Amino acid sequence: MSHESPDPRPEPVAPAALVRTDGSVTDRTWDGHLVPEGYSDMIDGVRELLDRIAAAVPGADLVASTTKAVAELNDRFAEHAVAEPDQLSGRLITVPGRAQLAVPAVHIDEIGEDGMSGHVWFGRHFLGSNGVVHGGAIPMLFDDLLGRFAIVGGGARSRTAFLHVDYRSVAPIETTLRVTAHVERVEGRKHFLRGELLDGDRLCAEASALFLTLKDGQQ
Numbered sequence: 350m351s352h353e354s355p356d357p358r359p360e361p362v363a364p365a366a367l368v369r370t371d372g373s374v375t376d377r378t379w380d381g382h383l384v385p386e387g388y389s390d391m392i393d394g395v396r397e398l399l400d401r402i403a404a405a406v407p408g409a410d411l412v413a414s415t416t417k418a419v420a421e422l423n424d425r426f427a428e429h430a431v432a433e434p435d436q437l438s439g440r441l442i443t444v445p446g447r448a449q450l451a452v453p454a455v456h457i458d459e460i461g462e463d464g465m466s467g468h469v470w471f472g473r474h475f476l477g478s479n480g481v482v483h484g485g486a487i488p489m490l491f492d493d494l495l496g497r498f499a500i501v502g503g504g505a506r507s508r509t510a511f512l513h514v515d516y517r518s519v520a521p522i523e524t525t526l527r528v529t530a531h532v533e534r535v536e537g538r539k540h541f542l543r544g545e546l547l548d549g550d551r552l553c554a555e556a557s558a559l560f561l562t563l564k565d566g567q568q
């Protein structure tokens with residue numbers, strides 16, 4: 350695994366606006382909340398910060414100034430806290446990773462009735478060790494992608510009943526990886542889905558999952 354480049358982050362593949370998969374642009378979440386201008390750029394910046402922090406051994410000056418700046422930001426964001434149904438993080442379906450920082454940012458390239466494909470780039474924030482993506486980040490990717498697709502593919506609100514991941518070969522960080530998801534079959538409320546994570550043609554991990562459409566009133 351090579352780490353020769355001092356700045357291996359890829360160029361953003363698209364302006365970080367709220368671009369729908371059909372190419373149109375919106376300033377609303379899927380359920381109608383207005384998104385402040387620049388919000389997804391802010392999320393991109395924080396994602397990069399997580400990678401930069403993971404990759405750095407900062408001097409004491411930088412540690413002190415970062416601690417102070419983060420404390421100030423925490424106070425400012427606390428002043429803008431809202432109830433869960435009104436929050437933006439996790440609700441921006443058009444932003445890679447839904448603007449939820451724990452979720453790897455999958456960029457969707459193609460989406461259809463029965464499947465989707467996209468790409469993902471794991472930075473140093475997601476390092477397990479020795480140049481390889483953390484084993485816990487990969488189920489997070491699949492849960493989010495397959496769960497989202499369980500909805501896009503015709504399901505209503507659903508929850509993961511099981512998610513099985515097989516790690517077939519190492520997934521390198523700082524590399525553009527391909528991801529796919531497709532519906533295997535639907536049996537009433539039960540949506541069986543499969544996903545793959547690939548480095549070129551090499552299979553890194555594959556997932557099979559069951560998502561259950563929630564019944565009326567089910568939490």
Ligand SMILES: CCCCCCCCCCCCCCCC(=O)SCCNC(=O)CCNC(=O)[C@H](O)C(C)(C)COP(=O)(O)OP(=O)(O)OC[C@H]1O[C@@H](n2cnc3c(N)ncnc32)[C@H](O)[C@@H]1OP(=O)(O)O
Nearest residue numbers: 379442492493496497500507508509510511539559561564
């Ligand atoms: C334009 C629109 C944009 C929308 C934009 C929004 C985008 C947003 C994207 C979000 C993407 C994030 C997606 C994250 C999704 C989570 O991560 S959800 C969190 C993790 N999951 C959980 O917490 C679930 C916890 N478990 C539960 O709540 C319940 O066990 C479940 C899964 C709801 C099932 O309970 P239940 O509904 O009472 O179902 P139950 O009657 O037990 O079983 C029904 C059937 O399923 C089978 N089954 C149930 N569990 C299992 C199992 N583990 N294994 C095998 N079979 C099972 C049963 O055998 C039964 O089969 P049949 O007898 O009918 O053939």
